[in-house]
Amino acid sequence: MNRGIATRNSGLSVHIDGVSRRYGRVTAVADVSLQVAAGEFLSLLGPSGSGKTTLLMMLAGFEQPDEGRLLVGDRDLTHVAPNKRGIAMVFQRYALFPHMTVAENIAFPLRTRGIGRAERDEKIRNALAMVKLDEYAARKPAELSGGQQQRVALARAIVFDPPVILMDEPLGALDKKLRQHMQVELKQLQRRLGATVIYVTHDQEEALTMSDRVAVMNHGRLVQLGFPRELYDRPADPFVADFIGDMNLLPGTITAASGSACTIQLDGGLAFGIAPHPLVAGAAARVAIRPEHVVLSPARAGAPGLQGRLTQTVFNGGTTVILVELPGGTMLHASVGTRSEQAALQPGAPVVASWAPDQAIVFSGFAPPA
Amino acid sequence: MTTTGRATAFRGQLSLPLTLLLIAPLVALLAWTFFLPIGRLLLTSVTEPTPSLDNYRRLLTEPLHLRVMLRTLLIAFGCTVSALLLGYPVAALMARPGRFWPKLTAICVLVPLWTSALVRSYAWIALIGRRGVINTALIDAGLIAQPLNMLYTSAAVLVGMTHILLPFMVLPIFSALLSLPADLPRAAANLGAGRVRTFLTIVLPLSLPGVFAGCLLVFVMALGFYITPALLGGPRTLMIATLISQQATEALDWPFAGAISTVLLLMSVGLTVAFRRVLRLDRVVAHD
Numbered sequence: 001m002n003r004g005i006a007t008r009n010s011g012l013s014v015h016i017d018g019v020s021r022r023y024g025r026v027t028a029v030a031d032v033s034l035q036v037a038a039g040e041f042l043s044l045l046g047p048s049g050s051g052k053t054t055l056l057m058m059l060a061g062f063e064q065p066d067e068g069r070l071l072v073g074d075r076d077l078t079h080v081a082p083n084k085r086g087i088a089m090v091f092q093r094y095a096l097f098p099h100m101t102v103a104e105n106i107a108f109p110l111r112t113r114g115i116g117r118a119e120r121d122e123k124i125r126n127a128l129a130m131v132k133l134d135e136y137a138a139r140k141p142a143e144l145s146g147g148q149q150q151r152v153a154l155a156r157a158i159v160f161d162p163p164v165i166l167m168d169e170p171l172g173a174l175d176k177k178l179r180q181h182m183q184v185e186l187k188q189l190q191r192r193l194g195a196t197v198i199y200v201t202h203d204q205e206e207a208l209t210m211s212d213r214v215a216v217m218n219h220g221r222l223v224q225l226g227f228p229r230e231l232y233d234r235p236a237d238p239f240v241a242d243f244i245g246d247m248n249l250l251p252g253t254i255t256a257a258s259g260s261a262c263t264i265q266l267d268g269g270l271a272f273g274i275a276p277h278p279l280v281a282g283a284a285a286r287v288a289i290r291p292e293h294v295v296l297s298p299a300r301a302g303a304p305g306l307q308g309r310l311t312q313t314v315f316n317g318g319t320t321v322i323l324v325e326l327p328g329g330t331m332l333h334a335s336v337g338t339r340s341e342q343a344a345l346q347p348g349a350p351v352v353a354s355w356a357p358d359q360a361i362v363f364s365g366f367a368p369p370a
Numbered sequence: 371m372t373t374t375g376r377a378t379a380f381r382g383q384l385s386l387p388l389t390l391l392l393i394a395p396l397v398a399l400l401a402w403t404f405f406l407p408i409g410r411l412l413l414t415s416v417t418e419p420t421p422s423l424d425n426y427r428r429l430l431t432e433p434l435h436l437r438v439m440l441r442t443l444l445i446a447f448g449c450t451v452s453a454l455l456l457g458y459p460v461a462a463l464m465a466r467p468g469r470f471w472p473k474l475t476a477i478c479v480l481v482p483l484w485t486s487a488l489v490r491s492y493a494w495i496a497l498i499g500r501r502g503v504i505n506t507a508l509i510d511a512g513l514i515a516q517p518l519n520m521l522y523t524s525a526a527v528l529v530g531m532t533h534i535l536l537p538f539m540v541l542p543i544f545s546a547l548l549s550l551p552a553d554l555p556r557a558a559a560n561l562g563a564g565r566v567r568t569f570l571t572i573v574l575p576l577s578l579p580g581v582f583a584g585c586l587l588v589f590v591m592a593l594g595f596y597i598t599p600a601l602l603g604g605p606r607t608l609m610i611a612t613l614i615s616q617q618a619t620e621a622l623d624w625p626f627a628g629a630i631s632t633v634l635l636l637m638s639v640g641l642t643v644a645f646r647r648v649l650r651l652d653r654v655v656a657h658d
Contacts, residue, residue, distance in 0.1 A: 062556055082559040095557035099575050108571075112562030156561065 011039045011196035012073035012163035014059070019068030021054055028054040030220040031068070036198060038163075041190055043199045043207035046217035047243070052200045055217070056166050059198065060089045072164055083112070087164040088157035092172055094149045096141040102128070102152050103137040109160040127155040130189060147178045154186070158193060165190075167199045171206065183210055204244045208232065216240050236276065238363045241288040248294070248332055250287045254279050254362070262362055267328035268306035268353075273360030286363045291335035293359040296322060296342045296351050305354030308332060310345050324353055412635075415628030425629035435613070439633070442610040445528055445599075446592035450539075452532045453588045454581065457539035461580075464540070465547035483537045491601040494530045495521060522604030530598045535591055539584035546580025547573070586645040590638045610634050 014036040021029040029051040036042045044052040057063040059070060061082030069078045077085050088109075096105050106127055110120045128134050131151035141149055150170060157165055171179045171186075187210050190197050201207050207214045208228040216223045216231065216239075224236040235241035238249055252266040257279045264271055264285055273287050299307060308324040316335075320343040324332040332353055336342040345351060384392075415425045429435050464475045482490065497503050498520040505517040520526055550573065558568040596611035603609065608616075610630060617627040 060556075060560055062559075082556070083562050083564055085560075086562070087560075089557070089560045091553050091557060093551070093553060095551065095553035097554060097557075097572060108558070108563070109561035112567060160562070 010163075010194035013038045013071075014164055014196060014198065015069075015071040016055070016059075017069040017071065019055070019058060019065045019070065021051075021058060021063060021065050027220050029058070029065070032217075032220075032222045033068075034215055034222060034225065036196055038196055039194050041187070041197045041199065041210060041212045043201055043211040043214045044217060045201055045204055045207040045214050045243075046223075047202055049219075050217040051220035052202075052217045053168060054220075056089075056168055056198065056200050059087070059164075060166055061085050086160075086162060087166060088160070088162035089166040090153050090157045090168065090170045092169045094141075094153040094170075096149055096152055096156070098141055100140075101137065102133065102139050102141070102144070105141070105152060106156045106159050109156065113160060123159050127159040130158065130192075131155045146174055147182065150174065150182065154189070158189070158195070162195060164196045164198065167197060169201055170199075172201075172203075179206075186210065208244070216243065218243075234276070235288065235361065238286055238288065241361065241363070246291050246333065246335070248287075248289045248291060250289070250326075250330060250332065252285055252287060254281050254283045254285050254364075256281055261357065264362060266306055266326070267330040268308050268326035270304070271306060271355070271360065272357035273362040274358055275362040275364070277364060279362065279364050283364055287360050288363065289355055289360045291321065291333040292319075293355045294332065294334035295354050296324070296334050296336065296345065297354075298345070299350035299352050303352045303354075305352040306332065308351055308353060310347055310349045310351050312347055313343065313345070324351055408631075411624065411628040412632050413628070414625040415632055418625040425626050426633075428626065429629050429633065435630075438608050438610060438613050441524070441607065442593060443637075445524065445531070445607075445609060446589050446595075448528050449531045449535060449592040450585050450589045452528070453536050453539040454585060456532065457536050457584065458543055458581070460536075461540045461543035461547055464544045465550075467552070479537050479540050482534075487534050487597050488601075490534055491530055491598045494526065494533070494598075494602055498526060521602065522607070524603070524607045526602040527599045527607050527609070530602045531592055531595055534598060535588045535595075538587040538591060542583035542587065543577060543580040546577040546583075550576050582645060582648055586642060590641060593638055593641075594634055 014034075016032055016034040016036075019029060019032050020027065032051070032055060034042075044055060046052045054063060058065050059077075061077070061080065065078065069076055071077065072085070072087060077087075097108065100108070103124055106124045107120055110123060115123070124137070125134075128137060131154050133148060133151050133155065136144065136148065136152075141152065144152065150173075153170070171182050174182060183206060199207075199210065208231070211228060213225060213227055214231055215225045218239050224231060224240045226234075231240060231244050235244060235247075241247045242249055250266050250271075252264045252271070254262055255265050255270065256263040257275070260274050260276070260278070262273060262275050262279055262285075264273060264287055266287060271287060273289075275285075279285060296310075297303065297305075306324075306326055308326045310322060311325045311331075312323040314321040314323070315338065318338060319335050320338045322334045322336060322342065322345065324334060326332060334342070334353060416423060460475060460479060464472050464479065466472055495502065499505070500517045500519075500521065502521070504520070505514075508514045509517065554572055554576070555568050558572045563571065594611050595609070596615065599607065599609040600612050600615070603612070611634075614627050614630045614634070617623045617630065
């Protein structure tokens with residue numbers, strides 16, 4: 001009876017094994033394999049139509065994979081009905097039952113499990129306390145604000161101690177301030193519960209902030225799986241480089257390559273970078289460089305780097321973004337400290353842009369950014 | 371929420387005098403051709419043959435007339451129940467995702483609406499008459515020796531009326547089911563509810579406004595139904611509307627016909643008001 005949800009047993013691992021889902025000719029999810037550790041917070045990140053939601057729906061049982069298997073712990077859930085899976089889901093628009101009070105909504109999963117009244121009331125109280133809505137048990141969802149409805153949806157999902165919680169952009173409908181607040185709370189709650197969370201979002205900032213690991217999806221494929229820092233520092237392809245954080249992607253031609261280090265001819269001059277895959281001289285390539293790694297200095301004859309002209313400075317608070325136009329028309333963004341010397345450069349000034357070679361990643365080919 | 375917002379926004383666009391001016395022709399037409407004659411008929415019920423409530427006393431004391439009213443209520447109630455039981459699954463099929471079945475069902479529900487009730491009632495006569503399709507088939511198959519008496523019974527009236535009134539049950543329920551967010555049944559399943567529990571605890575309660583609207587429509591229409599009971603019913607299945615018609619055209623007792631009409635009108639209006647109370651209560655509960 002005293003088994004509160006705060007002391008519940010930990011989550012279960014999730015194993016997505018070669019899962020595909022097609023709608024007619026469109027492949028929504030293409031051969032995705034993914035291991036989520038017990039108690040891990042994993043985000044499925046991607047633009048709309050990348051297959052992340054379809055993957056989540058298959059985990060919840062609302063969609064059936066055409067190929068592959070889904071396992072939670074040791075249990076194969078591929079052909080198990082949604083109501084027998086025992087894993088919770090938080091819906092984008094909360095999906096609270098409008099004709100039931102907050103307490104009745106939270107009681108719902110307990111009733112379907114045949115949990116007796118006394119234990120039910122205790123669990124509802126605990127769940128409401130966890131989301132800080134103790135006073136609202138008797139209200140109807142329509143009488144709550146968006147943020148409060150969100151918490152009720154969360155309470156309803158955690159009240160039956162699910163080993164895995166699926167979340168489909170649960171903070172998408174909230175305003176920015178509230179969303180950031182809820183991100184922190186959600187993360188704390190997940191740590192306390194120890195449940196495995198699979199979190200779908202198209203907001204890369206949200207994914208980086210909350211997740212233990214992030215799985216980036218594009219066109220139904222799993223493009224890169226890694227720790228947030230990994231995705232930011234070492235994106236596996238131009239799509240990830242472009243999707244996560246701000247990134248300059250500059251087209252050019254390899255002039256020299258030895259090992260992973262290479263020299264590349266860009267609009268405005270020669271630059272250096274590291275290639276994740278071996279490249280040969282003469283190949284077309286793109287250089288990915290973060291704005292905060294670009295170093296600007298007033299143009300001097302013979303200075304190494306890209307020659308360009310400063311066109312605009314954009315004040316962003318602590319940082320200032322400087323837009324540099326290279327001779328061929330390519331735009332380069334540099335992010336510098338607002339109090340730095342670089343921020344004092346005036347529009348129209350000729351500048352030289354450079355960076356430390358190991359900060360730039362060189363991708364072969366001209367795969368168009370998605 | 372958005373619809374009420376839009377309605378309020380629209381309400382401000384026409385001034386009151388202009389609104390009154392626009393509806394004036396219709397009001398005038400209805401007043402001359404509908405309200406005035408009806409009012410006169412209803413008035414004669416208390417003024418003729420002498421200014422008294424004798425007509426109503428007669429209606430409420432004669433066992434024959436009481437039986438007719440009771441029978442009308444029972445048949446209208448039976449119609450409502452059978453239309454609800456038959457119509458709910460049809461509405462559910464229409465509201466399903468996908469294309470083929472919802473479209474086909476919608477066509478099957480709507481096409482009969484465009485056919486006159488008279489034609490459909492005659493169709494029932496052709497089906498269940500003494501020498502109708504069903505009796506002929508059963509006799510030919512050797513299952514019965516004598517034709518079954520199906521026509522001119524209460525059952526015939528009930529079946530015929532249910533058939534004709536069914537769309538008025540299906541459409542409001544369909545509309546209620548269609549406005550039910552697909553996430554809700556999914557959430558219920560995710561939280562461990564099977565199909566039956568999901569239907570009983572989520573889908574059914576949230577479709578009740580549609581159910582109430584459908585029941586009200588069917589019941590009130592059934593109370594005053596004339597053609598079908600007149601064609602499919604016999605002397606022992608006399609209903610209010612037929613009684614009014616008999617009093618007016620055969621007995622030429624217009625004041626008494628007026629009295630019956632008044633009672634029918636009061637029953638219909640009373641029921642509508644009572645149902646609207648329930649509906650409004652439910653709206654507070656169901657809407658998010």
